[in-house]
Amino acid sequence: MLDFCGIALEHPIINGSGTFDAIAARRAFGDALLESFPFAAFVTKTVTVAPREGNPPPRLWEVAGGLINSIGLPNKGLHGFLAEDLPELAELPVPLIVNVMGFSRDEVAELVDAFTERDEVAALELNVSCPNVETGLVMGADPGEVAALLERVTPLTGKPLIVKLTPNAGDVPAVARAAEAAGASALSLINTLRGMALDPGTGQPWLGATTGGVSGPAVRAIALAQVYAVARAVEIPIVGMGGVQTPTDALNLLRAGADLVAVGTESFRDPAAGRRVAEGLGTIVANRT
Amino acid sequence: MTDERTLAPFGRRAAAVTWRARYGAYVVLGCADTGGPRPQAGQFYMLSAAERWGGGEGERPFLPRAFSVLRAPAGSPELEFLVEDVGPGTKRLAELREGDEVLLTGPFGVGFTPPRETRRPLLVGGGVGIAPLAILQDQLFPNAVPLLGFRDGAHAAGAELLIGARIATDDGSAGHHGLVSELLEAELARDSDVEVYACGPPAMLEAVRRECERRGVPAQLALESGMACGFGACFGCVVATRGGYLRLCLEGPVIDANQLAEVSAPEKQPAGATPANR
Numbered sequence A: 001m002l003d004f005c006g007i008a009l010e011h012p013i014i015n016g017s018g019t020f021d022a023i024a025a026r027r028a029f030g031d032a033l034l035e036s037f038p039f040a041a042f043v044t045k046t047v048t049v050a051p052r053e054g055n056p057p058p059r060l061w062e063v064a065g066g067l068i069n070s071i072g073l074p075n076k077g078l079h080g081f082l083a084e085d086l087p088e089l090a091e092l093p094v095p096l097i098v099n100v101m102g103f104s105r106d107e108v109a110e111l112v113d114a115f116t117e118r119d120e121v122a123a124l125e126l127n128v129s130c131p132n133v134e135t136g137l138v139m140g141a142d143p144g145e146v147a148a149l150l151e152r153v154t155p156l157t158g159k160p161l162i163v164k165l166t167p168n169a170g171d172v173p174a175v176a177r178a179a180e181a182a183g184a185s186a187l188s189l190i191n192t193l194r195g196m197a198l199d200p201g202t203g204q205p206w207l208g209a210t211t212g213g214v215s216g217p218a219v220r221a222i223a224l225a226q227v228y229a230v231a232r233a234v235e236i237p238i239v240g241m242g243g244v245q246t247p248t249d250a251l252n253l254l255r256a257g258a259d260l261v262a263v264g265t266e267s268f269r270d271p272a273a274g275r276r277v278a279e280g281l282g283t284i285v286a287n288r289t
Numbered sequence B: 001m002t003d004e005r006t007l008a009p010f011g012r013r014a015a016a017v018t019w020r021a022r023y024g025a026y027v028v029l030g031c032a033d034t035g036g037p038r039p040q041a042g043q044f045y046m047l048s049a050a051e052r053w054g055g056g057e058g059e060r061p062f063l064p065r066a067f068s069v070l071r072a073p074a075g076s077p078e079l080e081f082l083v084e085d086v087g088p089g090t091k092r093l094a095e096l097r098e099g100d101e102v103l104l105t106g107p108f109g110v111g112f113t114p115p116r117e118t119r120r121p122l123l124v125g126g127g128v129g130i131a132p133l134a135i136l137q138d139q140l141f142p143n144a145v146p147l148l149g150f151r152d153g154a155h156a157a158g159a160e161l162l163i164g165a166r167i168a169t170d171d172g173s174a175g176h177h178g179l180v181s182e183l184l185e186a187e188l189a190r191d192s193d194v195e196v197y198a199c200g201p202p203a204m205l206e207a208v209r210r211e212c213e214r215r216g217v218p219a220q221l222a223l224e225s226g227m228a229c230g231f232g233a234c235f236g237c238v239v240a241t242r243g244g245y246l247r248l249c250l251e252g253p254v255i256d257a258n259q260l261a262e263v264s265a266p267e268k269q270p271a272g273a274t275p276a277n278r
Helices: A022-029 A077-089 A105-116 A143-156 A172-181 A217-231 A247-256 A273-288 B088-094 B127-139 B153-161 B180-190 B202-215
Strands: A002-004 A007-009 A013-015 A060-063 A066-069 A096-100 A121-127 A161-164 A186-189 A193-195 A212-215 A238-241 A260-263 B013-023 B026-032 B044-049 B065-068 B078-084 B101-108 B120-126 B146-150 B166-169 B194-199 B219-222 B238-241 B244-247 B254-256
Touching: A013 A273, A022 A077, A066 A217, A077 A105, A096 A105, A105 A121, A105 A143, A143 A161, A143 A172, A172 A186, A172 A217, A186 A217, A212 A217, A217 A238, A217 A247, A238 A247, A247 A260, A247 A273, A260 A273, B013 B153, B026 B088, B026 B101, B026 B153, B044 B078, B044 B088, B065 B078, B065 B088, B065 B127, B078 B088, B078 B127, B120 B127, B120 B180, B120 B202, B127 B146, B127 B153, B127 B194, B146 B153, B146 B180, B153 B166, B166 B180, B180 B194, B180 B202, B194 B202, B202 B219
Parallel strands: A013 A260, A096 A121, A121 A161, A161 A186, A186 A238, A238 A260, B120 B146, B120 B194, B146 B166, B194 B219
Antiparallel strands: A002 A007, A060 A066, A066 A212, A193 A212, B013 B026, B013 B101, B026 B078, B044 B065, B044 B101, B219 B254, B238 B244
């Protein structure tokens, strides 16, 4: 077992938020999913205060070595999640990390408060890749915004707070340092990179939301560089992710300074990718010791 | 509500291509899925080639492609899929030969259900969308006469995959010169005590939906949408219904026509260039 912010994990592979829906997967695969659950902890899709239907389709565009998505964070909202999703997620055989996003510090505080009371929740991950409607700044793109947010919400909870950094920031290590100084327990990176595709027929934006986030092996080198830089800027633990397909990809993020590695887009291609990466990584580590 | 879908084994598995046959513009791939269950008519699989998946046009494909199962003979591990080469993913799958391997996950989604009351099943298919009607004919409705529409004679060769089909072609090279929805209108005018089972391009399905709605005929529509995963993870395949967006991979691909205000085209461009499902 390894320790991550006081949470005992069987191995260092978890999922990236929004890349695996354990409730939907249980409908498709049945309880076989629980018997060979692919991740050491489960990170939920982003929960917001109000329900969201998500962006209009089309939502996907395949690129070389990956895809662009503009899903738009569909979710049932805080109350719907607590009533319908949390009881089902509590049946998973691994610790639960709830990813939350608010459009203001008050909203994030409301979410952190609500989940702090729930024993089913081991940790919280803050999605800061959205604009603060009060300041107009993307929370995670600005060190001052991140610091102000964490100063507001860290006193509300005893649970570990992981800040999911956006790569769409001018100085990611500066944001990381601000998050650490303001009380973040851990950092996770990278979120998707903003990207775009044009409809070959019309020349207009293809995605319903105009732009989306690029993920998959196409972003792996960028993820490695950002994890490496952030690991040298902070002392707190890091969840590294971005284009992981193989045990070697995971090993490289660990070597760059990550403590855990998340598998994301590869789960779309193989739902058991997390388990395959974890087992392969275990073999590599065992052979080296 | 009980969820009676056939569950998929967890994880991706390899299946050997055991045979390949060309039907005009289409290729049928048979593969031996020794690790999976027998699917229900209307369920689908996510397929990729085990080798050289990537490195095609634009360095694609990357994601697996969704295919309704064409046939799944009882008492055999065989699954059959109908492939039309319209993009880098389908091109790679269409060139596979006996002994090559596909990687697959599935079966996914919910399939067709028996007709309501005493209604007679009426099958309506267009293009590559005829695929789920073949297994439907095998499993449930051996005597149903399918109405099938195709672009031209090369595509109409696909009609051999079903028994007793009546054909319409856009260019008049085979069967009725016109749309399959015209065959449907004539059939419903003759006898509307039917339930329609349809799969095809969005414009065809919308014509089928409108005609069924006009005559008060229930219809089960198998839709298509670009999807990355097939099991509810990516949220990419949503379709707009009267009740909001729903994930086609999980709540579909077979949708009761009553749920839809219209069948909207997920593709805003000519066939062949869509990103995630070609």
